[in-house]
Amino acid sequence: MYKTLIYDFDGTIGDTLPICIAAFKKAVTPFLDRDISDEEIVSTFGPSEEGTIQALIPDHFDEGIHAYWQAYKELQYMAPKAFDGIQELLDDTAKAGFQNILVTGKARTSADISLEQYGLTKDFKMILTGSPKGPNKPENIVKALKETGTNASDALYVGDAPSDITSAHAANIKIAAALWGSIIEPEKVAALKPDYTCRSVADFRQIVLPE
Structure with a gap:
């Protein structure tokens, strides 16, 4: 899909x-x-x-x-480790032929610190980070699609914040709300009508790698 x-x-x-x-x-x-x-x-x-x-x-x-x-x-x-199931998800989706891309509002410096901490430095085909001038996720999502030759209909974004929902909508791609962290805003997220709502990494995995 x-x-x-x-x-x-x-x-x-x-x-x-x-x-x-x-x-x-x-x-x-x-x-x-x-x-x-x-x-x-x-x-x-x-x-x-x-x-x-x-x-x-x-x-x-x-x-x-x-x-x-x-x-x-x-x-x-x-938070010394990635969420349970993330490493396996990245491994298995890569084996299944998915392109895994990171689009984050973090600066490259902090992204690199956490990716190294989690042992995920080689798990993403592309890493696009934030800008000190303001939010840039919609632009980076579009850039990722263009540079990987992906049609918008073939891409799925997953993020936890209301701004992730609006960023995906702005880039015209589907969005899965990730509601498995310790700081979440489920009511605000729901009001923005994500395409999927996932309470766990396992929920998201079932969307992309259904058993």
Whole structure:
């Protein structure tokens, strides 16, 4: 049914959103005269991590982004492995002839840290990452389709956030909502009408590799 599977990372491949939030707090708090909430950090999401640092501490960008990369790497113990079933899914879909592609809003630096942590550095045919200027997933999905010679009807995106649903819709491809992470918004996701709703990696596997 599908030929190309396009994956989000945070909350889809691994439970890395809590790491991102904790790393941002560790990086920016020394430059603020107050505590910063999870909600304030999340409200800046859309651009890659550089964009969040720029939004939160624009006068200390260089120090802040360096501190973020360091903290993000140090905090990998919070989610040391990919979600159960992800490695097997990537292995089995590749063997079945699917093209596995990563389209994430993460910066390349943090994506590489987590891919290395999870042992997934060679599991994706293409890796497209975020931009500090703003959300770019729709454009990167279209780029992935073009560069792999995939028709939109032959591709399926899987991601956990409401923005993943809207990005897939904007790129005119089907979307599977990944609701297996620790930070999810099921009501907001449902309101955007994903093509599939998956409560586990096994649910998604059944869509692409039905038994």
